[in-house]
Amino acid sequence: MDLLPTPATRAGRDGLAALLAKPRTAVIGLDFDGTLAPIVADPEQARAHPGAVPALAALAPRVASVAVVTGRPAEVAVRHGGFADVPGLEHLVVLGHYGAERWQAATGELTAPPPHPGVAAVRAELPGLLDRAGAGQGTWIEEKGRAVAVHTRRAQDPQAAFDALRGPLTDLATRHGLIVEPGRLVLELRPPGMDKGVALLDHVRATGAGAVLYAGDDLGDLPAFAAVGKLRSDGVPGLLVCSGSTEVTELAERADLVVNGPEGVVGLLRGLAARLS
Incomplete structure (x- = not known):
């Protein structure tokens, strides 16, 4: 027991x-x-x-x-x-x-509720952003329907990739009315509120x-x-x-x-x- x-x-x-x-x-x-x-x-x-x-x-x-x-x-x-x-x-x-x-x-x-339109816009721009940031290797996107998340756990240096992406992803989220929710080697872009x-x-x-x-x-x-x-x-x-x-x-x-x-x-x-x- x-x-x-x-x-x-x-x-x-x-x-x-x-x-x-x-x-x-x-x-x-x-x-x-x-x-x-x-x-x-x-x-x-x-x-x-x-x-x-x-x-x-x-x-x-x-x-x-x-x-x-x-x-x-x-x-x-x-x-x-x-x-x-x-x-x-x-x-x-x-x-x-x-x-x-x-x-x-x-x-x-x-x-x-209905999905936030900013999620679709972010989803479309994410692959290009990751390529420009040089974070494609081992970094991947999780589709969450009403949100989208970028994981760095499989990257060669997971924490360095996480730290490098936090700023650009925050800028991207802000432009489309979203926020970034950090977690354990994951950055989630989702609606506020x-x-x-x-x-x-x-x-x-x-x-x-x-x-x-x-x-x-x-x-x-x-x-x-x-x-x-x-x-x-x-x-x-x-x-x-x-x-x-x-x-x-x-x-x-x-x-x-x-x-x-x-x-x-x-x-x-x-x-x-x-x-x-």
Whole structure:
């Protein structure tokens, strides 16, 4: 049986205690890549940890909601996570594209706004920009529907390629009304106005949650961490969990609890389900 670890901070311990005391009012928020799914060189090959769906299916019926908050398109996260048609996951939602899309497990319904026109313009210009920057070798473009991302993980010097491209990609995004979201050796060009913090805050408030847990691993999760801080200031206890990474340290420094990657997150979810059963 997975044991529940003890958060390192008083606020984290209070958040965990509130979740355990009144689970039916709790929201569990989770990033996908690096949190439920191990990071891989090709994002198309990313799949949820084998224990993730069973752990979520055991936990979800005992809480108000489980929300997977991801920069991926919602339907991609559903497919790669294996979340569709799973008994016990009726309380699960996937907030894709940083909350612009919403998929509900209970109905299988996906709702989404029209795409931002700047994404198509950026998509057309990206190959030429990468060639001019001399970053073509090992650098590649991921099509994300409502966004587009440039990965440098396969480059000869991934960090140097990332650093060299950040400025030109920011200029390109700005010209077309987009923003750049940096991550673990990836730069995503996407519409402004939504982030994981906005998505999480909206979902928690709509749910009327009395406690919240959020787990993430990357820079894009910092707004969600800030949202939990805002909720705490409003009287809603919260627990911040970092899915440990040596590539990104900012989350670990702000987290109440650091676990060992997706395996550690799955162990935490199983421990919560066991305590609440």
